[in-house]
Amino acid sequence: MTTLRYNPRLDGLRCFAVFGVLPVHFVPDSSFLQYIDTGNLGVKLFFVLSGYLITSSLLDYRDRIDRGGWTLRQALHAFYVRRFLRLSPVYFAYLMLALLLLPGIRPHIGWYFAYLQNFLFAAKPEIFAKYLAHFWTLAIEEQFYLLVPALLLLAPRRQILPLVIGLAAVGVLFRAAGLAFGLSEFSTKMMVPAQADTLAIGALLAVLRRNKDEAAAGLLLRLGWIAGLPLALACQVAHVFGLLGPAVFVVENFALGWFFVSLIGAASSERPATGLGLLELPPLVFLGRISYGIYVYHFNVPGLLRDVLFPQLGLALPDSDSVRFVLYAGVSVAIAAASFYAYERRFNRLKDRLGAGAQAPARQRPDQAGAAAYAKP
Numbered sequence: 001m002t003t004l005r006y007n008p009r010l011d012g013l014r015c016f017a018v019f020g021v022l023p024v025h026f027v028p029d030s031s032f033l034q035y036i037d038t039g040n041l042g043v044k045l046f047f048v049l050s051g052y053l054i055t056s057s058l059l060d061y062r063d064r065i066d067r068g069g070w071t072l073r074q075a076l077h078a079f080y081v082r083r084f085l086r087l088s089p090v091y092f093a094y095l096m097l098a099l100l101l102l103p104g105i106r107p108h109i110g111w112y113f114a115y116l117q118n119f120l121f122a123a124k125p126e127i128f129a130k131y132l133a134h135f136w137t138l139a140i141e142e143q144f145y146l147l148v149p150a151l152l153l154l155a156p157r158r159q160i161l162p163l164v165i166g167l168a169a170v171g172v173l174f175r176a177a178g179l180a181f182g183l184s185e186f187s188t189k190m191m192v193p194a195q196a197d198t199l200a201i202g203a204l205l206a207v208l209r210r211n212k213d214e215a216a217a218g219l220l221l222r223l224g225w226i227a228g229l230p231l232a233l234a235c236q237v238a239h240v241f242g243l244l245g246p247a248v249f250v251v252e253n254f255a256l257g258w259f260f261v262s263l264i265g266a267a268s269s270e271r272p273a274t275g276l277g278l279l280e281l282p283p284l285v286f287l288g289r290i291s292y293g294i295y296v297y298h299f300n301v302p303g304l305l306r307d308v309l310f311p312q313l314g315l316a317l318p319d320s321d322s323v324r325f326v327l328y329a330g331v332s333v334a335i336a337a338a339s340f341y342a343y344e345r346r347f348n349r350l351k352d353r354l355g356a357g358a359q360a361p362a363r364q365r366p367d368q369a370g371a372a373a374y375a376k377p
Helices: 008-026 038-066 072-101 103-113 117-123 125-130 133-154 157-180 185-189 192-210 214-240 246-267 276-280 282-289 291-298 301-313 321-354
Strands: none
Touching: 008 038, 008 246, 008 276, 008 282, 008 291, 008 301, 008 321, 038 072, 038 133, 038 157, 038 192, 038 246, 072 103, 072 133, 072 291, 072 321, 103 117, 117 125, 117 133, 117 185, 125 133, 133 157, 133 192, 157 185, 157 192, 157 246, 185 192, 192 214, 192 246, 214 246, 246 276, 276 282, 282 291, 291 321, 301 321
16 A cells, blocks of 8 residues: 655645745735735645645545455544644634634624635625635635545545546636636635636646556646646736736636646655755745644734734834735744644644544654645635
C-alpha cells in the first residue's frame, strides 16, 4: 500500500499561499494588487493542494478497506474525526469571539456554524463585505469533505479516475452555466461546484500516482507548465488591461489549477527540481505549519490594531503600505503561533488517538494530513 508521507516542501508552498492572501486584506489599495491578484493565486493554490492531500489520505483509507483491515464505517469515522479536530477548534473559537466583538454578525451566525456562509454571501453580498468574508473558502472545503469520501470510498475502483476527471469538468461547466442563467460572477463562485476543478485537479494527481500511472501523471504535470501556465498568464494580462469577461471567469480557475498541480507535483516528487529545495527552509516550513491559524486570525488584525490597540496606546498606524503589511503580518503570525502551541496541538494529539478505531494508515506529523483552504474574498 502506498502511503502519503509528510513532505516539508508542501508546507513551504502553504507559506507562499497564505502570504499571497494577506496583502488583499492588509493593504488592499496597494498599486501592485492592480497588476496581480495575489489573493486569488493563494486561494487556488490552497484548493489544489487540499484536493491532492485529502485524496491521497482517502486513497490510503480505501486501500485499508479493500484489504479487509477497515470497514467503511471505520474509514469514515477516521476521516471526519480527524478533519473536525484539525480544523474546527480554531474555527469555532473564532466564531465565539466574533459573537462577542461583532454584534452585527449575530443574526447570521447560524450560517457560519453550519459552514453554509458561502450560500449566505451569494444571496446577500453585503454580509460578505462586512463579516468574516474570508470564511467562504472554509465552507467550500467542508462541503467538499461531504462529497469526496463518497466518490473515493464507495465508487468501484475503476470508476474513481473518470469520476475525478468529471468533477474537474464540473467547475468549468458550472461557472459557464451560472453566467448563462443570470447569476453574477460573485454568486457563482461562492458555490462549491464552481471551485470543483481546482480541488479535482489536485485529486487527479493523487489518483494517477496511486494507480502508478507515471506516464499520465507526468503528462499532466508537463502540460501544466506548457499549457496551464500560459493560459493563466493570459487571464492575468486580461485582468491588468481590464479585458475581463465571461471567458476569463470560466477558464481562469482551471488554468490556475492546472499550473499549480504541476508546481505541487514537482515539489512533492522524490527528486524536486532545482530551486524547489528552498521550500524546505525552516522559516517557510514553520509558517506553512501554522498557515491555517494565520488565515483564520489575520482578517480582523488591521481593525484590532487600528481601532482598539493603537488608539489606547496613543499611537498612529504608519503611512507606508509596506510597514503596515509587516506590522499586520507579524501580529497575525504571533497570534497563530500562540494558538498553535497553546491550543491547537492538544486537539491534534487527540485527533491521532480518536481518528481511528484505527491507526491512521499513513503516519504523518500531526496536523499535516490535508490542507485547509484558506482564501481571499
